[in-house]
Amino acid sequence: MKYTYYPGCSLRGTGRAYEESLLAVFRELGLELEELDDWNCCGATTYMSYDEVQSYALAARNLSLATKTGNDLMAPCAACYLALHKAQYYVRDYPWIRQIVDHALDTIGLPRDISVKVRHPLDILLNDVGLDAIKTKVTHPLNGLKLATYYGCQIVRPYALFDDQRNPTSMDRLLEACGAKIVPYPLKTQCCGGSQKGTLPEVGLDRIGRLLAGAVRGGAEMIATVCPLCQFNLEAFEEEASNAHQFRIPILYFTQLLALAFGVPLKEAGIQRSFISIKPVLAEKEIAYA
Amino acid sequence: MELKRVVKFEAERDPAFADWISHTVGGERIRHCLQCGLCSGSCPLSLWMDYTPRRLLLLSREGFKEEALSSYTIWLCTSCYACTVECPKNIKVTDLMYALKARAIQERFYPKRFAIPELACAFSRMIRGSGRITESRLVLQVFFKTALWRLIGFSNLGVKLLRTGRLRFVRERVSRQNEVVALLNDVEATRKELAR
Numbered sequence: 001m002k003y004t005y006y007p008g009c010s011l012r013g014t015g016r017a018y019e020e021s022l023l024a025v026f027r028e029l030g031l032e033l034e035e036l037d038d039w040n041c042c043g044a045t046t047y048m049s050y051d052e053v054q055s056y057a058l059a060a061r062n063l064s065l066a067t068k069t070g071n072d073l074m075a076p077c078a079a080c081y082l083a084l085h086k087a088q089y090y091v092r093d094y095p096w097i098r099q100i101v102d103h104a105l106d107t108i109g110l111p112r113d114i115s116v117k118v119r120h121p122l123d124i125l126l127n128d129v130g131l132d133a134i135k136t137k138v139t140h141p142l143n144g145l146k147l148a149t150y151y152g153c154q155i156v157r158p159y160a161l162f163d164d165q166r167n168p169t170s171m172d173r174l175l176e177a178c179g180a181k182i183v184p185y186p187l188k189t190q191c192c193g194g195s196q197k198g199t200l201p202e203v204g205l206d207r208i209g210r211l212l213a214g215a216v217r218g219g220a221e222m223i224a225t226v227c228p229l230c231q232f233n234l235e236a237f238e239e240e241a242s243n244a245h246q247f248r249i250p251i252l253y254f255t256q257l258l259a260l261a262f263g264v265p266l267k268e269a270g271i272q273r274s275f276i277s278i279k280p281v282l283a284e285k286e287i288a289y290a
Numbered sequence: 291m292e293l294k295r296v297v298k299f300e301a302e303r304d305p306a307f308a309d310w311i312s313h314t315v316g317g318e319r320i321r322h323c324l325q326c327g328l329c330s331g332s333c334p335l336s337l338w339m340d341y342t343p344r345r346l347l348l349l350s351r352e353g354f355k356e357e358a359l360s361s362y363t364i365w366l367c368t369s370c371y372a373c374t375v376e377c378p379k380n381i382k383v384t385d386l387m388y389a390l391k392a393r394a395i396q397e398r399f400y401p402k403r404f405a406i407p408e409l410a411c412a413f414s415r416m417i418r419g420s421g422r423i424t425e426s427r428l429v430l431q432v433f434f435k436t437a438l439w440r441l442i443g444f445s446n447l448g449v450k451l452l453r454t455g456r457l458r459f460v461r462e463r464v465s466r467q468n469e470v471v472a473l474l475n476d477v478e479a480t481r482k483e484l485a486r
């Protein structure tokens with residue numbers, strides 16, 4: 001199977017480990033990825049605050065380019081995933097937005113067809129690959145490693161496209177198939193505070209502290225994430241947030257955990273980019289790694 | 291202590307603003323709002339807000355422009371969409387927040403050096419300039435515009451990011467940037483034409 005790959009800006013910056021581990025996992029599963037030709041920023045949530053219609057046009061350029069390829073478009077970043085979907089829905093639902101976006105696409109010589117299927121890696125791994133195929137790839141099982149699965153906002157809201165909005169379980173099932181144990185985590189879809197740790201520090205830190213404390217209280221030894229901003233917030237400010245709570249647990253991307261279980265060498269899974277070493281936990285759980 | 295009149299007279303409202311909000315994307319159903327408060331209850335940030343989302347909706351649709359646009363609420367919203375999902379009347383509350391933010395930016399309804407709108411403006415400038423975001427450069431630009439001294443507090447984090455190869459300063463850009471600029475300009479041109 002072949003997919004068009006839309007990395008998004010964060011996967012080229014703070015979220016590099018997400019891209020590295022994602023590419024490794026897809027390679028192990030024999031899935032082909034082709035990066036979208038000359039993609040631009042999806043607009044994310046920030047551009048929508050500045051100008052919504054312009055942000056739909058930005059997303060539409062990517063969607064039009066992707067539709068031409070004929071393959072599904074994979075967007076691993078939660079903000080990209082939502083922004084691309086939202087543009088498709090609003091161009092469909094609001095004739096005046098369609099008129100503006102169509103005209104803009106005409107002007108730059110791109111087709112108006114933006115109907116490409118936008119997919120999240122969780123969706124692809126669970127529904128195209130399947131748990132059975134995932135299980136056969138596991139060479140270094142996660143030996144009951146206790147994980148809190150943190151989905152964040154934007155892959156389940158506002159659209160429920162492949163999972164439950166209030167209690168998503170796709171990541172739980174994938175990581176269970178690798179031998180992990182998923183701990184109860186009622187905060188799994190609560191917001192991480194987005195960019196607020198930078199703009200309104202006390203507000204952002206309060207969010208981050210609560211999310212970390214909830215995972216630790218549930219018995220998690222690590223937190224698995226699907227969004228570069230969630231991962232960054234929880235990891236980068238864990239020390240600051242833990243003044244009151246005293247915790248220090250690794251925050252990984254779910255693809256890094258899959259890669260570990262598939263026997264991908266740590267470096268290829270971007271593990272060296274973590275602030276908190278995962279080796280003590282791996283040793284404690286007697287988890288072998290390549 | 292400062293004495294402030296808390297009830298407004300009918301004549302102090304701005305009916306044009308009320309009309310505007312009900313014609314924004316997501317605002318078309320604002321008149322259906324029951325004031326049930328599910329938006330405020332589901333909002334993880336409402337505990338920091340001066341007006342909760344429920345109150346902000348009412349203020350906006352009744353034309354209290356000053357209150358709505360100068361409220362902290364719109365900037366606290368992180369677009370997590372919990373309110374939009376929970377609203378029993380399918381009001382797209384998150385989109386209303388976007389509309390209010392954009393209007394507040396246009397009419398400069400925010401204090402000088404306030405980081406959130408500055409981030410939105412810097413973000414849009416970077417897209418227009420390069421088509422992609424280089425996170426490190428974006429963050430620096432916002433700090434320069436708002437509170438440079440606060441960068442010191444981030445030096446420790448910066449070192450960690452550098453050490454793990456996650457802080458890159460090379461500018462990310464699309465190769466056909468002229469397309470992105472033409473696209474954005476065309477949106478503006480068509481919108482002006484439609485408004486006429």
